[in-house]
Amino acid sequence: MPTTTKRVEAIAIVHPNAAGLDIGAREIYACVPPDRAGETIKVFGTCTSDLEQLADWFITHRVDTVAMESTGVYWIPVFELLEARGLKLSLVNGRHVKHVPGRKSDGQDCQWLQKLHALGLLTGSFRPDGEMCALRAYLRHRADLVQHRAAHVQHMQKALQQMNLLLPQVVADITGETGMASVRAIIAGERDSVKLAQFRNVRCKSSEETIAKALTGTWKEEHLFALTQAVALYDFYTEQVAACDVQIERHYGVMKPRWEPTAADTPSHAPAQRRKKRKNEPAFDVRASIIRLTGVDLAAVDGLGPNLAQRILSEIGTDMSKWATEKQFTAWLGLAPRNDISGDKVLRSRTLPSRNRAGQAFRQAATAVARSASAFGAYYRRKRAQAGPLFAQVAAAHKIARTVYHLLKYRGGLGGHGRGRVRPQAAGTRCAGLAEVRRQIGVHTGRPGGDRRSGVRLRVVRWPAASRATDCRCLGVSQKSGDAAWGEHPIRIKLRKGRTCGMVAITTSTTDQQERPMPSIPQIAEAMQTLLTATAQDAARATGFHLRQRRMSGAQFVQTVVLGWLAEPNARMEQLVAVAADCGVAITP
Known part of the structure; x- marks a missing residue:
């Protein structure tokens, strides 16, 4: 009987001159291709002279591309020095180069990196070019300065609160004009609350009497000392942020664009309307x-x-x-x-x-x-x-x-994605659809008169309430209470389950002169919460609702489960009907 053989193709070498680096705080393990003469694995230090020796060793062994794995920021000086020597660098994610379990060491890691990189199986992390990388470093440093400054604002608030000076409660921001003027006056020795309240800016919503009442405190020496140091540190970081802005503006000036600018291609940057300057924005354009x-x-x-x-x-x-x-x-x-x-x-x-x-x-x-x-x-x-x-x-x-x-x-235009541009046909389509729903359920505005003493109160029940105002306006319903809409037919809520849709009619009746308002679906869900607590997850899974609970609040999740149960005729329907009846709602599936 003839035998068949399967030909297995070997993985081709993509980078024959590839090397691997495993970088640590004190040592760097390097590996060159195994076909090179001499020692193929070598350990180097992390000083600049050691990095120069590493680059010379790579060039001697005809290496042109290097894959590296590192912890923290230890790779940055190695990357920059080797890149300056003409080598092509790839910083790889440690999760993408996991070795066989039980074979973990720095020497084996650099060998594994060299092998994967030679076979072309590694993808390097993105790193912008030199000028953009410097801008990124400046902006990240500026963000750190702003974050450190924010901590000292909290220290100021803490010191004021410990002296029962309720300035943060009467001004929106203590780093604003009113807040900082009052705080600096306190540091200078002012203790009269009436005089401190006179630093109020005309745009402040709190009156001088309210501010004077809030600035009557205990004036403890230790808390005043903490407040003084917090303000000094806040001012220091503010100066550092301003100096960083100057450096960023200077760096923008030396950066070269990647395109050839012309007067026709340069867009106008004049804002359509006057824009309020935000607190942490740089001073330059x-x-x-x-x-x-x-x-x-x-x-x-x-x-x-x-x-x-x-x-x-x-x-x-x-x-x-x-x-x-x-x-x-x-x-x-x-x-x-x-x-x-x-x-x-x-x-x-x-x-x-x-x-x-x-x-x-x-x-x-x-x-x-x-x-x-x-x-x-x-x-x-x-x-x-x-x-x-x-x-x-x-x-x-x-x-x-x-x-x-x-x-x-x-380098095209914004099209329909600029500011203040929205598709008018989308809103028109939605309003037309809601008007059709209103016509089908027979809703009309105004209370029923004459002998029409029974009816159905319509409430817009949606979750999340993204377009509640639009729905209420198109259906003629008051957004808060729904008092303006009455109908002669039951309200029908469409329930989606897979590819099928079910309809559930929810009705309520009124007596001769007394109205019994219809509870909304969230109110029904709240009444059923005790019943559904133990089985909420199972009910949601059984009825086809796979929305994650973390995407919604507990009440919204129970609401979803209730609607799911209403769509499932065999899911203890009699208990739901009984609980709904106690709420004054008749459920007719």
Whole structure:
């Protein structure tokens, strides 16, 4: 009987001159290809002279690319020195190069890195070019200074509170004009609360009498000393932030743009409306510097602004060729879900935890557009209505990141993603749909008159309440109580379960002259909470609701479970009907 043989192709060597480095605080383990003459594994120190010897050793063994793994920031001087000597460096994530269990040592790690890098199986971490990397270092240092300064503001508040000086309770911010003037007068020796209240700015909402009453305290010597030092440290960090801003502005001036600027291509950066300057913004024109560097106005993207725009720019750079597609870019930011697939089935789809600073900035921008009248704001609210605020934050951040990617790569216009631009057809479609719902259920405004003493009170029940105001306005319902809408037919709530939809009618009746208001679904859920506490998870799983509990509050989760139970006819329906009857609601499945 003939035998068959299967040909196994060996993995090709992609980088024949690859080396591996395992970097620590005191020692660096280096490995060159095994076909080189002499010793292939060597240990070096971490001093500058040792790093020079390491570079000479690599060049002697004809190494042209190096993969390195490190703890903390020990890799930075090694990276910069070897890069200056003409070597191509790749900093790899330790999670991506795990060895076989039980074989862990620095010498084996550098060998394993060299082998994987030679086979082309490693992906280096992103690092911007030299000028952008320096800007990133300045901005990160500035953020640290602002954070350290904030701690001393808390120390000032603590010292004031210990003397029962309630200044933080009567002014919005003690680092504002009114707050700091009062604090500095206290340090200078002023103890008269009436005179201290005269430092009130005309824009302060609290009156002088209220401030004078709040600034009557005990004046303990030890707390005054702590307050004095906290103010001195606050002033010191403020000076350091100002000096850092000067250095950042100087660095912007020496940075060279990657494009050839012309008068026709340079966008105008004049703001559409006067913008209030924020407290921690730099003193120079950040927006103009970004436009000169990139050729596009990133600050005009809704949700960004100058501060977030320069943070993002310093983290991702201006060269978008590092990411072939926008999908790769958003995945690197941590804004794309990772699908765990087994047997052609998606087991889970979620975004992984990420400490990417650019991704965090995009999430912050997504939160900023939650209430804005822009395309991003409307998109955020639609997604929030679907799956909650966390889902909407990631989805909106993903969309903003794609816009920034296209702006930097193609230097095109904003299209419909600028400030104050929203699709009018979306709101019109929603209003028309709600008007049709209102017509079908027979709702009319005004109380029933004559012999019409029974009816149904309509309440808009949605979670999360993303578009509650729009729904109430289109249905003719008062947003707070629903008093203005009555109908002749039961209210029907559509329940989605898989691909099928069920209808549940919830009715209530009124007596001759007395009204019995209909409880809303959250009120019913609160009454059923005791019944559903032990079986909430099982009920939600059995009825097909797979929303994660962490995406919603406890009341919203119970509300979801109640609607799921209403859609499931065999899930102890008689108990739900009995509890609902006690609430004054008749449930007719």
